Amino acid sequence: KKLAWALAAEAKGKTDYSRKHEKAIEYGTAGFRSKAVDLDHVLYRIGILAALRSRVKGATIGVMITASHNPVADNGVKIVDPSGEMLEILWETIATNLANVKDDELSATIIQIVDQEKIDLDKPASVYFGRDTRPSSPHLSNAAVEGSTLFNASVKDFGIVTTPMLHYFVAAYNSNNEYGIPTAEGYFSKLTSAFRAFREEVISERGPDCGDYTPIIVADMANGVGGPAMEQMAKHLKDLLTFEFFNVGEGELNHESGADYVKVRQTLPKRVRIKSKDRCVSFDGDADRIVYYYQDQSVKFRLLDGDRIASLVAGYIKNLLDIMGMELNIGVVQTAYANGASTKYIKEVLQIPVACVHTGVKHLHHKAQEFDIGIYFEANGHGTVLFSKKAKVLIKALREDKRLAGGKRSAARKMLTFIDMVNETTGDAIADLLIVETILHARAWSVETWENCYTDLPNRQLKVTVKDRNIIKVIDPQCHIGEPEGLQEDFDRLIGLFADGRAFVRPSGTEDVVRVYAEANTQANADKLAVHIAKLVHQKAGGIGDPPTW
Numbered sequence: 139k140k141l142a143w144a145l146a147a148e149a150k151g152k153t154d155y156s157r158k159h160e161k162a163i164e165y166g167t168a169g170f171r172s173k174a175v176d177l178d179h180v181l182y183r184i185g186i187l188a189a190l191r192s193r194v195k196g197a198t199i200g201v202m203i204t205a206s207h208n209p210v211a212d213n214g215v216k217i218v219d220p221s222g223e224m225l226e227i228l229w230e231t232i233a234t235n236l237a238n239v240k241d242d243e244l245s246a247t248i249i250q251i252v253d254q255e256k257i258d259l260d261k262p263a264s265v266y267f268g269r270d271t272r273p274s275s276p277h278l279s280n281a282a283v284e285g286s287t288l289f290n291a292s293v294k295d296f297g298i299v300t301t302p303m304l305h306y307f308v309a310a311y312n313s314n315n316e317y318g319i320p321t322a323e324g325y326f327s328k329l330t331s332a333f334r335a336f337r338e339e340v341i342s343e344r345g346p347d348c349g350d351y352t353p354i355i356v357a358d359m360a361n362g363v364g365g366p367a368m369e370q371m372a373k374h375l376k377d378l379l380t381f382e383f384f385n386v387g388e389g390e391l392n393h394e395s396g397a398d399y400v401k402v403r404q405t406l407p408k409r410v411r412i413k414s415k416d417r418c419v420s421f422d423g424d425a426d427r428i429v430y431y432y433q434d435q436s437v438k439f440r441l442l443d444g445d446r447i448a449s450l451v452a453g454y455i456k457n458l459l460d461i462m463g464m465e466l467n468i469g470v471v472q473t474a475y476a477n478g479a480s481t482k483y484i485k486e487v488l489q490i491p492v493a494c495v496h497t498g499v500k501h502l503h504h505k506a507q508e509f510d511i512g513i514y515f516e517a518n519g520h521g522t523v524l525f526s527k528k529a530k531v532l533i534k535a536l537r538e539d540k541r542l543a544g545g546k547r548s549a550a551r552k553m554l555t556f557i558d559m560v561n562e563t564t565g566d567a568i569a570d571l572l573i574v575e576t577i578l579h580a581r582a583w584s585v586e587t588w589e590n591c592y593t594d595l596p597n598r599q600l601k602v603t604v605k606d607r608n609i610i611k612v613i614d615p616q617c618h619i620g621e622p623e624g625l626q627e628d629f630d631r632l633i634g635l636f637a638d639g640r641a642f643v644r645p646s647g648t649e650d651v652v653r654v655y656a657e658a659n660t661q662a663n664a665d666k667l668a669v670h671i672a673k674l675v676h677q678k679a680g681g682i683g684d685p686p687t688w
């Protein structure tokens with residue numbers, strides 16, 4: 139069977155999904171990403187890999203065809219492991235190898251994986267598929283489905299869905315429906331029922347007056363999968379939340395819109411019309427990131443990014459734990475992109491420990507699992523909250539303890555409802571929107587009250603295009619540079635010239651660029667520092683074209 143399937147896969151690969159170029163591709167920060175035209179063979183082979191992985195794990199595996207925040211001409215694929223988490227790191231290497239071998243090495247490579255991982259091909263395999271709204275996605279999805287089918291996997295194609303929905307479907311199915319029902323309706327109903335229950339709990343305690351909170355949200359969907367999904371979600375909650383949608387298919391995916399554009403440019407998305415103080419959100423193309431923003435009275439753009447969401451959520455959860463009198467090990471996980479002011483606020487004001495890890499949700503997710511309650515958010519708006527089994531058991535016991543004061547039991551009920559509203563498998567723009575709205579409503583806060591918790595240090599992000607972005611090697615989560623030699627010392631000298639200066643660079647794992655981040659006491663200084671750092675990268679790492687300016 140092994141030889142027959144491997145040879146059939148190689149033959150089909152050569153005729154229908156041949157590797158038409160020599161460019162190597164790597165399973166990066168969030169799967170494979172590249173120009174869509176270069177991905178036929180990669181998707182076909184990943185379909186095969188998913189069928190093999192399913193047998194290794196004895197569970198359903200997910201394959202999401204998306205390039206998330208990247209431009210429309212790109213595409214990519216993320217593999218979802220059985221509990222809804224990102225692919226295990228060891229298998230990233232296996233995936234990279236399989237994606238890069240020559241067409242006539244395909245059968246030998248498949249056989250090698252089967253032998254090395256001791257895969258029993260007689261076992262059943264099952265793969266769930268989802269895709270984003272890119273024009274190239276149906277074709278690439280078909281390639282992956284063919285790969286899985288050839289390896290005798292049962293295949294379920296959910297069509298256009300958000301990435302976090304596919305993560306949820308995989309986790310729900312593999313949990314025998316304990317995590318939820320693995321359908322779109324099951325997903326919306328789980329999240330929105332929890333949202334409704336939480337709101338009822340708050341209103342029964344406090345009455346309907348919600349102070350400065352208003353239930354109106356302006357929502358930029360980046361012309362991605364968030365549009366159709368949010369329109370469905372909004373129907374479930376039309377008596378509680380009012381949405382005004384923009385970029386729901388009228389323009390190009392992620393173009394001058396979406397969470398990444400808004401976060402990096404620190405400006406309003408195009409085509410979105412808002413009034414002063416409207417609470418606005420932007421999703422990215424596959425709806426796993428969300429950022430909030432508004433325009434203040436002087437029409438100044440104000441961003442509330444992933445760091446703000448982390449601090450809002452952490453503060454509220456800590457408050458519920460205090461009411462319950464429960465001592466659980468709670469922590470926040472960030473990356474080097476976290477604004478220094480947010481880290482200071484979480485550590486010093488909220489008194490919650492903060493860990494810093496490498497960029498990429500998989501790193502944050504793993505670290506967050508070390509806490510009873512782990513809150514992780516990248517500054518770009520990608521994140522969620524994880525609750526350990528122990529935390530869930532203790533909170534449930536408290537809710538059931540009739541001897542306790544009503545306030546404590548109500549806090550426990552809120553916390554359990556909150557857990558149902560969170561997508562614990564990965565960052566989820568829809569779930570995160572619901573938890574932010576829940577907390578703002580419970581606190582009776584406007585978006586300005588939320589923003590007043592702390593003042594962000596001015597910052598700037600730039601991209602430098604270089605010949606080979608992997609010339610830059612970072613050695614730790616703070617992104618100190620190991621190579622090219624001497625570059626870190628050059629950075630340090632420069633950073634020392636700016637009050638509150640901090641800056642770093644790292645090769646992107648999703649785009650062909652080196653990313654630059656700089657922070658300083660004023661916006662002008664942050665801009666200047668970012669431009670100088672970008673110039674150094676351009677000089678020392680083989681920049682292409684002109685170095686970026688601001």
Ligand code: G16
Pocket residue numbers: 167168205206207208422426427497498499500516518520645646647648649653
């Ligand atoms: C992906 C990852 C994120 C990461 C982002 C940018 O997001 O899931 O963890 O922060 O890429 O990564 P990089 O700086 O390496 O390009 P998405 O929303 O594009 O899937």
